[in-house]
Amino acid sequence: xxxxxxxxxxxxxxxxxxxxxxxxxxxxxxxxxxxxxxxxxxxxxxxxxxxxxxxxxxxxxxxxxxxxxxxxxxxxxxxxxxxxxxxxxxxxxxxxxxxxxxxxxxxxxxxxxxxxxxxxxxxxxxxxxxxxxxxxxxxxxxxxxxxxxxxxxxxxxxxxxxxxxxxxxxxxxxxxxxxxxxxxxxxxxxxxxxxxxxxxxxxxxxxxxxxxxxxxxxxxxxxxxxxxxxxxxxxxxxxxxxxxxxxxxxxxxxxxxxxxxxxxxxxxxxxxxxxxxxxxxxxxxxxxxxxxxxxxxxxxxxxxxxxxxxxxxxxxxxxxxxxxxxxxxxxxxxxxxxxxxxxxxxxxxxxxxxxxxxxxxxxxxxxxxxxxxxxxxxxxxxxxxxxxxxxxxxxxxxxxxxxxxxxxxxxxxxxxxxxxxxxxxxxxxxxxxxxxxxxxxxxxxxxxxxxxxxxxxxxxxxxxxxxxxxxxxxxxxxxxxxxxxxxxxxx
Amino acid sequence: xxxxxxxxxxxxxxxxxxxxxxxxxxxxxxxxxxxxxxxxxxxxxxxxxxxxxxxxxxxxxxxxxxxxxxxxxxxxxxxxxxxxxxxxxxxxxxxxxxxxxxxxxxxxxxxx
Numbered sequence: 194x195x196x197x198x199x200x201x202x203x204x205x206x207x208x209x210x211x212x213x214x215x216x217x218x219x220x221x222x223x224x225x226x227x228x229x230x231x232x233x234x235x236x237x238x239x240x241x242x243x244x245x246x247x248x249x250x251x252x253x254x255x256x257x258x259x260x261x262x263x264x265x266x267x268x269x270x271x272x273x274x275x276x277x278x279x280x281x282x283x284x285x286x287x288x289x290x291x292x293x294x295x296x297x298x299x300x301x302x303x304x305x306x307x308x309x310x311x312x313x314x315x316x317x318x319x320x321x322x323x324x325x326x327x328x329x330x331x332x333x334x335x336x337x338x339x340x341x342x343x344x345x346x347x348x349x350x351x352x353x354x355x356x357x358x359x360x361x362x363x364x365x366x367x368x369x370x371x372x373x374x375x376x377x378x379x380x381x382x383x384x385x386x387x388x389x390x391x392x393x394x395x396x397x398x399x400x401x402x403x404x405x406x407x408x409x410x411x412x413x414x415x416x417x418x419x420x421x422x423x424x425x426x427x428x429x430x431x432x433x434x435x436x437x438x439x440x441x442x443x444x445x446x447x448x449x450x451x452x453x454x455x456x457x458x459x460x461x462x463x464x465x466x467x468x469x470x471x472x473x474x475x476x477x478x479x480x481x482x483x484x485x486x487x488x489x490x491x492x493x494x495x496x497x498x499x500x501x502x503x504x505x506x507x508x509x510x511x512x513x514x515x516x517x518x519x520x521x522x523x524x525x526x527x528x529x530x531x532x533x534x535x536x537x538x539x540x541x542x543x544x545x546x547x548x549x550x551x552x553x554x555x556x557x558x559x560x561x562x563x564x565x566x567x568x569x570x571x572x573x574x575x576x577x578x579x580x581x582x583x584x585x586x587x588x589x590x591x592x593x594x595x596x597x598x599x600x601x602x603x604x605x606x607x608x609x610x611x612x613x614x615x616x617x618x619x620x621x622x623x624x625x626x627x628x629x630x631x632x633x634x635x636x637x638x639x640x641x642x643x644x645x646x647x648x649x650x651x652x653x654x655x656x657x658x659x660x661x662x663x664x665x666x667x668x669x670x671x672x673x674x675x676x677x678x679x680x681x682x683x684x
Numbered sequence: 685x686x687x688x689x690x691x692x693x694x695x696x697x698x699x700x701x702x703x704x705x706x707x708x709x710x711x712x713x714x715x716x717x718x719x720x721x722x723x724x725x726x727x728x729x730x731x732x733x734x735x736x737x738x739x740x741x742x743x744x745x746x747x748x749x750x751x752x753x754x755x756x757x758x759x760x761x762x763x764x765x766x767x768x769x770x771x772x773x774x775x776x777x778x779x780x781x782x783x784x785x786x787x788x789x790x791x792x793x794x795x796x
């Protein structure tokens with residue numbers, strides 16, 4: 194029993210509710226929301242160290258024993274993701290201070306932002322399938338409002354597609370829960386794992402596994418990403434970057450949880466299918482990334498590529514592959530927020546997202562340009578930057594497990610990323626400077642701090658990888674041994 | 685009894701799918717709502733529709749009705765209502781802004 198586990202959910206929720214009362218007092222809203230997120234990041238570091246010393250932490254809500262009550266489970270994987278979530282959301286929040294605008298701030302931006310974080314943190318920590326659905330809905334409803342915030346025509350048109358897609362996938366999620374409950378009679382993840390291991394994963398359960406795969410693939414953008422490029426390019430920058438950094442990652446987390454803890458008995462069927470989906474996702478995402486000349490479109494297709502790449506690590510089910518996925522997942526949360534913030538800043542400065550109309554920003558904004566360059570190299574996986582380790586481990590894992598085609602496509606996708614990022618760098622930052630300082634549509638005042646913070650976080654992740662290695666190795670071990678999770682819940 | 689409910693769920697799902705595939709926004713909202721209701725029925729069927737006693741301790745009866753699916757759909761219904769309310773408001777705003785509720789005509793505006 195560890196009451197610390199509930200705090201990353203309760204703190205943002207409670208402060209978010211308080212902020213609704215102080216709608217007029219924007220200074221107070223800013224300070225309180227920053228304090229809430231700082232508190233969750235401190236707590237996630239504490240949790241990481243507790244899990245490192247004492248193993249997986251659990252909390253049975255209300256003291257009801259495991260299969261009957263609601264459990265919260267914090268293993269190293271979720272604690273690492275909690276920390277990454279807090280870092281990313283703090284930076285996006287600071288970026289929002291000077292970019293989101295008074296109108297949005299009055300329209301309950303800060304409470305909604307905190308509710309989004311509540312839902313994401315809750316999804317990482319819950320040990321119960323139905324509560325996973327509830328927390329998914331919490332952050333989805335917050336995201337429905339955030340994506341339409343401001344309500345211009347473009348946002349309304351795209352958000353309708355986003356919302357209907359998610360409503361239908363939530364319905365499928367519930368159908369999956371109903372089937373699984375009627376077959377096993379439980380919804381606790383650890384208990385489900387025991388029950389399915391006892392009776393064996395027959396064809397029916399594998400079908401339900403596919404149903405869950407479809408649902409989470411829709412949220413994660415694994416092959417079913419058709420809604421993603423449109424919806425991620427319409428909201429304001431701070432919101433788009435928190436979406437790119439967090440929302441697809443929750444879907445990825447759910448796929449990892451389900452297919453390492455519950456449906457791991459038939460990897461030659463389920464995991465092979467995930468591998469095929471991942472390969473197609475990487476190829477199609479790569480084609481999208483190199484095909485467009487729109488800054489936001491290129492960045493959103495890069496989100497798609499990385500989803501496929503992270504999934505490639507899961508397919509292998511080897512320690513190297515899973516370790517690589519965890520490294521790459523954490524790296525990707527930081528770096529996607531970073532490039533989206535930089536991309537948003539470029540659009541803010543030039544007033545256009547078409548790369549052909551932008552040129553030579555580096556003369557007036559050298560810091561921005563070089564930070565983008567670092568981010569681009571890190572995404573491609575140049576050592577010693579943060580993307581390198583994940584890429585090496587995932588590739589090693591796929592080769593060890595004999596999935597040479599998957600590893601090959603992963604490396605090919607890196608070339609797509611390299612091409613698309615260098616295209617942005619060459620067109621937006623290099624070349625003749627067309628806009629003088631007076632002609633620019635906005636200033637970078639206050640926008641560079643969060644970008645610099647994320648760059649430093651990403652550099653620390655790359656250079657200080659040794660300090661993190663023990664934590665990541667433990668997370669991979671816990672994912673590969675479901676018995677550790679089960680024992681922690683039932684003791 | 686379960687078979688009958690499952691057939692009803694099938695009918696509701698097909699109605700919901702038909703409505704979601706249509707072009708008018710309001711029909712899509714109705715379709716998603718009907719789909720959610722079908723799913724709720726499916727959840728309550730998944731626990732078995734025994735006509736047993738309420739699951740109370742101390743009552744000496746042989747069969748109990750499973751209480752968990754009922755608790756689950758209670759949550760699901762609340763979430764469904766909230767989401768439907770949000771979507772209805774959004775559809776109204778879209779109708780005001782675009783002057784149409786036809787999904788076909790929402791496409792091809794100046795931003796695409």
